[in-house]
Amino acid sequence: MTDPAHDAETLRERALTTLTTARARTTLLTSCVEDPDLTAQHSPLMSPLVWDLAHIGNQEEQWLLRTVAGREAIRPEIDGIYDAFEHPRAERPSLPLLPPTEARHYASEVRGRVLDLLESTAFHGTRLTEAGFAFGMIAQHEQQHDETMLITHQLRKGPQALTAPDPEPAPLLTGPSEVLVPGGPFTMGTSTEPWALDNERPAHVREVPAFFIDTTPVTNAAYQAFIEDGGYDDERWWTAEGWAHIRQHSIHAPLFWRRDGKQWLRRRFGVTEVVPPDEPVLHVCWYEADAYARWAGRRLPTEAEWEKAARHDPAGDRSMRYPWGDADPAPEHANLGQRHLRPAPAGSYPEGESPLGVRQLIGDVWEWTASDFLPYPGFQAFPYKEYSEVFFGPEHKVLRGGSFAVDAVACRGTFRNWDYPIRRQIFSGFRTARSVGDA
Known part of the structure; x- marks a missing residue:
């Protein structure tokens, strides 16, 4: 018979590993260029890199901290700015985006609280928490934005930034x-x-x-x-x-x-x-x-x-x-x-x-x-x-x-x-x- 505690620890470890892997990649993609490259729009087909960074944090906050944990919003005033369906990519540079340092701090603060949440989450009870689905969804979401940021790096003019x-x-x-x-x-x-x-x-x-x-x-x-x-x-x-x-x-x-x-x-x-x-x-x-x-x-x-x-x-x-x-x-x-x-x-x-x-x-x-x-x-x-x-x-x-x-x-x-x-x-x-x- 499978030990439920063992299953929970396995799911917790998998969620931690995938979230950590995604954040390491996000950090690489947003730290290998200077701030002007983060705030610039390198193609109307893509968002500024700094928008992706804060959007990743905002989605993580909305689903894991607010929906799963029922906590109050950290920055409710930015929800509309980072709503992908409210603002097409071509319009995003004109929005009052968080500057790079603030975006990094926000995403880091959200992640810190999420890791605390992960320690106490029971992986059952709702469809979102069953088998850690919500954590997996957020890890996948971040990796998908990492891919779009890599596309932005390919479209970016200038010297090589990634190796x-x-x-x-x-x-x-x-x-x-x-x-x-x-x-x-x-x-x-x-x-x-x-x-x-x-x-x-x-x-x-x-x-x-x-x-x-x-x-x-x-x-x-x-x-x-x-x-x-x-x-x-x-x-x-x-x-x-x-x-x-x-x-x-x-x-x-x-x-x-x-x-x-x-x-x-x-x-x-x-x-x-x-x-x-x-x-x-x-x-x-x-x-x-x-x-x-x-x-x-x-x-x-x-x-x-x-x-x-x-x-x-x-x-x-x-x-x-x-x-x-x-x-x-x-x-x-x-x-x-x-x-x-x-x-x-x-x-x-x-x-x-x-x-x-x-x-x-x-x-x-x-x-x-x-x-x-x-x-x-x-x-x-x-x-x-x-x-x-x-x-x-x-x-x-x-x-x-x-x-x-x-x-x-x-x-x-x-x-x-x-x-x-x-x-x-x-x-x-x-x-x-x-x-x-x-x-």
Whole structure:
């Protein structure tokens, strides 16, 4: 029989570890530049870094201290300033934001009180406290904002502010370029993952016909072939909306790329370098991914196909938490957590491949799918509609798998991300698929 006290201590330790990991990353992202870079808006697509910092603290205060613990507000007058739905990103620099020193102090004060709360919390009684969900939700929220802050660092002009070791070179992948995923039912989503968010729920059975999917994400070299073949100048490969978008904005390559003679260069966190041919392509929008797939005689996988490739274990006829099984991600499984500042070469992490032999489904690059962001059958918004429900519809496309900028707490086989099909500043790539019987 499981000891409830032991379970509580395990949950407390997990919550403490994930909250501490997230705060260390937030501190790194907001301490590696001077205050003027924190208060500046480096792109209208993103908030000033100092807004993210105080917003992280405000969300933590509202959910853990006020909602879970029932305590009085520390700074109620700033709630509206840091309400993401009240103020679009482009408007946030004009708000009376807390200056960097004050924002740091506020976030630190909230965290100190939260750690005291964590020591006395019983992980049962309400849906928010069950299995420490509220603490997990806040850790995921902070890591998601850490990823957006890393995007801001990529958009920022100026010298390099962040460094990290490169991934290890990958041995040449000698296996097949695509993998057959057998047809039949599988269980999509989850009803048991304790920190899964509302859009991942509930678990339900999906029937998926057999299909082929790329063994690895599409590489820079493969994408350059599309460019050199005139892919951006041939209307045949583009949806009507995609063609209009790339024409209107004069898009001819992934974001941050530029041609230098016969080679392509890219800017990555303040450094200009030759585009590495064996890395998964990065910073492409859904329209670009879809056009490449058409040019290659293939298509983007649906969300259900992607998840089946990532979670289905045909030997056990079950859905796993991750492609490699149920164990939490380790460094040998995937490129996660800003451990590196780039994707690993295609074919990396053989210990993280799925039972069918598909690699790098978790980490490296977010992968665009063909699917609109829609609720699962039986979906219930929790704990608030603004996390998922307000985004459902054909305006947003689903991305899966996470990227090198995603922490493991905010990435699993069921995790769903979404964005507009025009978005390119995100750490997005893709892989392609084809139906059985297609050439």
